[in-house]
Amino acid sequence: MSVLKLVGGLLIMAATIGIGKLAAARLQNRCRMLFDLQQGLLSLASQIGYADLPLSRAMSGAAPAAGSAAPLFLAAAGALNEGQGRTAGDIWQDCLSDWQSGLRDKDIQILRALGPQLGLTGREEQLQILELTRLALAGQEKEALHYAGNFCRVWRCLSWGCGLVMVLLLL
Amino acid sequence: MDETYKQIMPYLPGAWRQYISDLPPALLAETEEIRLRPEHPVLLRFHHQEGWLSGMGRLSQDLPMNFCFSGEDFRKTVLLITDSSYYALAEELRRGYVTLPGGHRAGVTGRAVLEKGQVRTLKDLSAVNIRLARHIPGLARPLLPLLVDRRGELCQTLLVAPPRAGKTTMLRDLACLLSSGALGQPLCCGIADERSELAALRLGIAQLPVGPRSYVLDGCPKAEGLMMLLRSMGPQVLLCDEIGRAEDVAAIAEAAHAGVKVIATAHGAPGEDLARRPALRQLLADKAFTRIVFLSRRLGPGTVETVVDEEMRPVDCPRNVCA
Numbered sequence: 243m244s245v246l247k248l249v250g251g252l253l254i255m256a257a258t259i260g261i262g263k264l265a266a267a268r269l270q271n272r273c274r275m276l277f278d279l280q281q282g283l284l285s286l287a288s289q290i291g292y293a294d295l296p297l298s299r300a301m302s303g304a305a306p307a308a309g310s311a312a313p314l315f316l317a318a319a320g321a322l323n324e325g326q327g328r329t330a331g332d333i334w335q336d337c338l339s340d341w342q343s344g345l346r347d348k349d350i351q352i353l354r355a356l357g358p359q360l361g362l363t364g365r366e367e368q369l370q371i372l373e374l375t376r377l378a379l380a381g382q383e384k385e386a387l388h389y390a391g392n393f394c395r396v397w398r399c400l401s402w403g404c405g406l407v408m409v410l411l412l413l
Numbered sequence: 414m415d416e417t418y419k420q421i422m423p424y425l426p427g428a429w430r431q432y433i434s435d436l437p438p439a440l441l442a443e444t445e446e447i448r449l450r451p452e453h454p455v456l457l458r459f460h461h462q463e464g465w466l467s468g469m470g471r472l473s474q475d476l477p478m479n480f481c482f483s484g485e486d487f488r489k490t491v492l493l494i495t496d497s498s499y500y501a502l503a504e505e506l507r508r509g510y511v512t513l514p515g516g517h518r519a520g521v522t523g524r525a526v527l528e529k530g531q532v533r534t535l536k537d538l539s540a541v542n543i544r545l546a547r548h549i550p551g552l553a554r555p556l557l558p559l560l561v562d563r564r565g566e567l568c569q570t571l572l573v574a575p576p577r578a579g580k581t582t583m584l585r586d587l588a589c590l591l592s593s594g595a596l597g598q599p600l601c602c603g604i605a606d607e608r609s610e611l612a613a614l615r616l617g618i619a620q621l622p623v624g625p626r627s628y629v630l631d632g633c634p635k636a637e638g639l640m641m642l643l644r645s646m647g648p649q650v651l652l653c654d655e656i657g658r659a660e661d662v663a664a665i666a667e668a669a670h671a672g673v674k675v676i677a678t679a680h681g682a683p684g685e686d687l688a689r690r691p692a693l694r695q696l697l698a699d700k701a702f703t704r705i706v707f708l709s710r711r712l713g714p715g716t717v718e719t720v721v722d723e724e725m726r727p728v729d730c731p732r733n734v735c736a
Contacts, residue, residue, distance in 0.1 A: 290500060290501075322496070329492040363499060365500040
């Protein structure tokens, strides 16, 4: 009987700790994703500003630097290559809608605002637009890091605490 | 739908594709230009007429101000013709056009951005003119026998015509025929395609047929291009479009002295005294061209009006060649 109780208690602890870790990881993922997006945009700016590549090739060239955000850049590059009478703005919006990123709406809105300007203007304007978007994402990342710093610990402590309370109550 | 239209449809915003593709097929096959301006009706130009698009598949001679191409439609068109890479096409925009797949050309106007007094690029585009390129196989075949001398050798040839009279189409077909062996022995042709009109090279691939032994130097100034081709490809025939500058004249003279046949085009009207044109005066005085062909669009693009020799004497012109 005591062995069963021990096993049950351990399972409850594992589940609550797991939930806590998952919630904390989600917060950290957002920070990493926002950082990777900035790296991707920096690389995209280099491809446009220095390599002078067309947008489809610039997007695929930027993907390796984008880390966890690479699927977004690769999807956009693929759709731009196919063409089919769609503008970069339309393609970017569709790719953002399909992308399972774990970002918040506010982060996605910043990326959506980039869409209508993509590829429409001269080089200097494109670099400015990309830099503005990157700075906006950097702002979001700062906020996300602050939030994650506070709430990751909260989630971890809460998960241990909840687990222990439940085990003690059940015992 | 006409194959040419299929190629340019992706460059028009969604609804407008339908409006245009609903035009009668005979008209579609005759379309030469689609002129687009923001907040303005769409103008279509055909072989012998033009009309404003006034509804789905309808044309009007009056300006239909209630059926305009919107600013948003225009913005989309600019994105589509530039492959959403406006910034990467500064050189093309500086020249005033973007070459589309299939050899079609989107001419653009807008605000010029200057750098040290030279146009660096265009911004704030105000109009797009999509010019449909149509290859007419065999257009030059009836003309070809008039371009050889008594020994059966190809003559130094100048094609003269006003804009939209088929100079480029004729020149392209001549390259096709000569490099395919229409004169018996296939000839190696070098094409100095400064404005990407003849072969419409895109990523190194000719979008329009120029023949199996034709080598294209794209986007290079004609004078320099002719010399580069002469040195690099050992051509038997050099072809270039729209000569007019002093350096073009010098390069043609140089090529002719090197024993290479030159076929060039120039703007001009049938019957015009070409010797009054400063750039051509020297070439004509030197008898650099032994055949001068005047074209018009009287019976459609590429109508041969007259063919003359270096003394401006008419060359025997069979009825099926000269209109």
